[in-house]
Amino acid sequence: MSGRKIRNMEEFAEVSGVSRPTVSKYFHDPNSVRASTRQRIEAALEQHDYRPNIFAMNQNRKLTKNVGIVVPYLADPFFAEIARNIEERCIDAGYSPTLFSSHGSPELEVEILNSLRALKPAGVLLAPLGRVSDRGAVEAFCADVPTVLFDSLIEGVGAAFVGSDNPQFSHLIVEYLGRTGEPPCFFEMKKPANPNANKRRLGYIEAMEKMGHEPQVISVDGEGWAFEEIGRAGGIEAIQSGRFSTNTILCSNDRLAIGFLSACYHMGVKVGRDSDCDLRVAGQDDHPFSRFTCPPLTTIAQDYDSVSRRAVQVLFDTVESGTQDHSGEMVLFEGKLIMRESA
Amino acid sequence: MSGRKIRNMEEFAEVSGVSRPTVSKYFHDPNSVRASTRQRIEAALEQHDYRPNIFAMNQNRKLTKNVGIVVPYLADPFFAEIARNIEERCIDAGYSPTLFSSHGSPELEVEILNSLRALKPAGVLLAPLGRVSDRGAVEAFCADVPTVLFDSLIEGVGAAFVGSDNPQFSHLIVEYLGRTGEPPCFFEMKKPANPNANKRRLGYIEAMEKMGHEPQVISVDGEGWAFEEIGRAGGIEAIQSGRFSTNTILCSNDRLAIGFLSACYHMGVKVGRDSDCDLRVAGQDDHPFSRFTCPPLTTIAQDYDSVSRRAVQVLFDTVESGTQDHSGEMVLFEGKLIMRESA
DNA sequence: GATAAATCTTATCGCGCGTAAAATTATAAT
DNA sequence: ATTATAATTTTACGCGCGATAAGATTTATC
Structure with a gap:
């Protein structure tokens, strides 16, 4: 960074020894100018840390970056x-x-x-x-x-x-759960905001039928994005009223599952796959926190x-x-x- | 929305019947023009849904919004x-x-x-x-x-x-923990990224000394922002090697506490305040997920x-x-x- | 070394608006 | 009504760069 303050592209072109339109081209695409020119510009750039005015840039450009x-x-x-x-x-x-x-x-x-x-x-x-x-x-x-x-x-x-591929998610986890224990019921919000939730439910039903099981969908009240709270409240209610026909719960997504785990803890229901456990719980998404729940949550990882x-x-x-x-x-x-x- | 498409402020000024700079003033501050002028502009606005070009606006303005x-x-x-x-x-x-x-x-x-x-x-x-x-x-x-x-x-x-007021956080929770059971030790990262962590540690030490207890700080390895993982790994290690001189753990922040709870679960350590529990664990921040941990996390809520x-x-x-x-x-x-x- | 192709320079316009200064109008005071 | 004064509007110019055209220069091709 040396002496003179660069106020605009004109001045910068001057100190770098090329014309303004060439500098303009350079900033639009460094490879559009000759290597020797590029070097001169980049040398000047190190001396004067100039940056084109983004407002002026975008004003006259058809397509911005x-x-x-x-x-x-x-x-x-x-x-x-x-x-x-x-x-x-x-x-x-x-x-x-x-x-x-x-x-x-x-x-x-x-x-x-x-x-x-x-x-x-x-x-x-x-x-x-x-x-x-x-x-x-x-x-x-x-x-x-x-x-x-x-x-x-x-x-x-x-x-x-x-x-x-949301249906595939459900197929995969239903297959796993069915293979290792009781087939799952499906725990979800009554009015899911997200269309993926519907695909997951349909995938669940399809997978269950394919395996010859009777699907059971449990939809709990709640709208909005406070999934954990909905999962918790709905979970408590569902457990209290004994709405589950199986010991295995597949939640529509991980956040719901996190809330559901909280409900289980609250109700003294032990979750896990050991013989002394009451319920198995699984989610879908592999939410960043899912590995830290108690117990850590079995889930389907989205390919972020x-x-x-x-x-x-x-x-x-x-x-x-x-x-x-x-x-x-x-x-x-x-x-x-x-x-x-x-x- | 009526016929003619408005391309710029010039054209909009035309259809609204005032000069362009006056329109400009209006957008800068609607109260800076006479009420009668304002009404004419707003009438035109309803007809033509014009919006000033933000790039042109900001280019020449000393202070943007x-x-x-x-x-x-x-x-x-x-x-x-x-x-x-x-x-x-x-x-x-x-x-x-x-x-x-x-x-x-x-x-x-x-x-x-x-x-x-x-x-x-x-x-x-x-x-x-x-x-x-x-x-x-x-x-x-x-x-x-x-x-x-x-x-x-x-x-x-x-x-x-x-x-x-981070020291106050620590004072508050140390006082509570000390009043309701054994005084806590302090669980933190060795190299906290955040200066608040240091203030919390100092607050903890001060509060403990004020209450006549011997402070114990347990610093675990780990850098970066994967606090849960650090809390979990550090927690497992600390539990295994029996580094706690008390049954009460105050974590530097909630995310660390979430990891620590995961460690406790993993090690079969029961957390809570019932008589059959092994450890009490508290955090600081009132992280959005803290109410859904198992057990729900006692903490100090930041005044977001x-x-x-x-x-x-x-x-x-x-x-x-x-x-x-x-x-x-x-x-x-x-x-x-x-x-x-x-x- | 001649020719073509690529690249650069010079020159000029326009983008859509901000803004200071000048001109006008409205408001207050006499 | 007349003048002083404030409020508002208009005139005029500039911001920093994109885009383009025409000519000058460099590089690549044979």
Whole structure:
């Protein structure tokens, strides 16, 4: 960092000994200038730590390097993790990601999409709220901005969808539970916000029938994103009223299972696979906290890494090809059984 | 929404029947134009849903309405919650918050501060990484941009600090534990990233001595932000080697306690305050998951709400007064004892 | 070494808005 | 009604960069 303060690209071009448009080209894509030129610019860059004004940059550019990342609920470590993962990939690809959380509110989700429009993003990675999302608003947005949906599908919307094969999750864990003990019943929220919950229920039923068992679905009251609380309250109620026809409980997701484990503890119900245990409990997602529950939670791990990698890749393919012909593409990743002590 | 598409402020000024700079003033502050003018603009606004281009807006403005929110680790629901809280308050105050997470990396923290500079923010709310933060970089940033530090203090840096009274936390819980059973030992990481951890340890020691007990601090290996894992591994090791001189364990924070509870379960150690229990365990923070652990975790609740409210308020005071005379101001909020079953 | 291709420089315009200064209008005071 | 004064609007210019065109220069090809 030496003496003179650089105020704009003009001045920076001067000290680096090339013309302003060339500097502009360099910042747009360093490989678009000759190696010798690049070196001169980079040498100057080390002396003067100049950065182009992002507002001026974006003002006149058709396509910015901004990307939006929208998740439904950032206080859920699952989404925090996947957002972090995606964020990093975007940065590595030379984009500027901005992170948003809908906080479970459809109004806020629409609001975010609106302010996102103002950012003229090259593309958006959107994990919609799901059932409660304003379909029209999301659809309109996707028509304007290349958008890859992830985690939660809204049929027929967006350039592509990347997520998990939820029915497969249920098949996998039902098969495991059935093989190692009593077949499970299915514990879920009555009005799940997320469409994946429905797919998991259907997957459960299908898997049970395939194995010749009678499916039993237990739906508990509760709306919103306080899954643990819902799982706990619903669990206590279900245990008290003896609604389980089996000693094995498959929860729709890990957060619900965490709440359910809390209910079990509260009721003095011992969870685990030892002979002195009353219940086996399993979840789905491999939530970051699941390995620390008591007992540690048996679950199906989402392939975070593949989902985020693929979502980003599909988005940039779409953006950079300009074509929207990914339309309707749908990528689903399988889950992996994580055996812990709870089941 | 009627016919003509509005492309810029010029065109919007035309349809609303006032000059463009007046429209500009209106968007800067609706009360800065005459009521009659305001009505004409707002009438046009309902017809044409025009929004000023944010890039053009910010390019030439000395002070934007942007604020940055930086937390050390967004995958920690505690920070996710407080970030959400702060975000909302900023929006309500008419600002545009942007959320960043350092993900535990000092390099990324500096990188964020740099890109934040490019956003010309009116102010920044920064929860620094703490011990590992690049003090020089943070200091330099704070000199340029009005910055309120929260959660984690870096001495002498920033326009103000808002956080929790950590020694008081420890006093409160030590007093409670001592009053209801054996006085606690203190369970912590050897190299805590966060300065609050040190204040809690000192608070613990002070409280113990005041009550006439011999403090015992157990520091376990581990660095970074995987607190649960560190608490679990360290807990298993400590239990195996019988390092506790008391049946009551006070953890430096809740996430560590969650890991420790997992260790207890793993080792067959029964936690709680009943007579048949082996250990009592308490945490500090009232982490969102603490009420769902088995047993539910007794802890000290941080006053999230007051911290975020005050941090935002102090920042906007600083920004809007223009003066930096909040310098060194320090606001600490007390914690509240949350009694649950673990202690 | 001549020719073509790639790259760079010069020149100029426009983006959409902020902002200071000038001109106008409304309000108050005489 | 007239003038002083404040409030508001208009005029005029600039911000920092993207985009493009035409000409100058360098590099690659044979």
